[in-house]
Amino acid sequence: MKEKNALFEIESENAGHTFAIGFAIGEKAGEGDIFALSGELGAGKTCFTSGLARGLGVGDHYTITSPTFTLINEYPGRCRLYHFDVYRLNQIGELDDLGYDEYVSGKGVVAIEWAEKITNALPPDTVTINFKYVDEKTRMITISGPQKKIRDLVKDIKREV
Numbered sequence: 001m002k003e004k005n006a007l008f009e010i011e012s013e014n015a016g017h018t019f020a021i022g023f024a025i026g027e028k029a030g031e032g033d034i035f036a037l038s039g040e041l042g043a044g045k046t047c048f049t050s051g052l053a054r055g056l057g058v059g060d061h062y063t064i065t066s067p068t069f070t071l072i073n074e075y076p077g078r079c080r081l082y083h084f085d086v087y088r089l090n091q092i093g094e095l096d097d098l099g100y101d102e103y104v105s106g107k108g109v110v111a112i113e114w115a116e117k118i119t120n121a122l123p124p125d126t127v128t129i130n131f132k133y134v135d136e137k138t139r140m141i142t143i144s145g146p147q148k149k150i151r152d153l154v155k156d157i158k159r160e161v
Contacts, residue, residue: 006150010157012139018044018131019051021141024157026055031079031107033149036115036122039131044139045113048129052111053081066113071098080108087114092121127153 012018029035029052037045050064057077058064067073067085075081082103089095095118103110104123115122127145134140143150 004147005144006147007142007144008150008154008157009140009142010154011134012044012141014137015044015047018047018139018141019054021157022048022051022053023055024051025143025153026052026109028153029056029079029109031109033079034104034110034123034126035112036119036126036128037111037113037131038116038128039139040133043131043133044141045131048131048141049083049111049113052109053077053083056081056109072103082108082110084110084112085114086112086117089117092118095121125149 010021012021035052037048039045046064046066053062053064053075054060056079058075058081059077062075064075064083065073067083068087071085071088073083075083084098084103086095100121112118115128125146127143127149130142132140132142143154
C-alpha cells in the first residue's frame with residue numbers, strides 16, 4: 001500500500017530564513033533522500049540548497065552555486081550532496097548522459113533545481129519543494145511528499161529557524 005502524502009507550508013521572510021529552512025532539513029536528511037526543487041528564477045532554490053548542504057555537513061570552504069552549465073555539482077559531507085540543475089535540459093533522455101539513475105538510486109542526497117522539467121523521472125518517494133514569490137524578500141515554501149518523511153523533516157522546523 002502506498003504511503004499517504006503530506007504537505008507543509010512555511011513563509012520565508014528573507015534569504016537567511018530560506019537558508020535556515022534548508023539547513024534544518026539538511027540536518028535530518030539522509031542517504032537516498034531526493035529533493036525536487038521548483039519555482040521561478042531567483043525564488044530561493046539555490047539559497048535553500050546552500051542551507052541543505054551546510055545541514056549535511058558540507059564545509060564552508062565549498063561555495064554552493066547552481067550548476068546551470070555543468071548540470072551537476074558534488075559536495076562531500078555527512079552524506080554526499082549531488083546538486084542538479086536541469087534548466088538547460090532539452091529532453092528527459094539527456095538525464096541518461098548524466099548518470100541520473102545511479103545518483104537517484106545510490107547513496108547520498110540529491111537536490112534537483114527546476115525539477116518540474118523532469119517530473120516523470122522522479123522516484124515516488126521524492127520530496128517536492130516549491131518556492132513562490134510573495135514579495136521582493138518573502139517566499140512561500142511548500143514541502144510535500146511521503147507523510148512520514150515530511151513529518152520527520154519538518155517536525156521541529158518552526159522552532160529551529
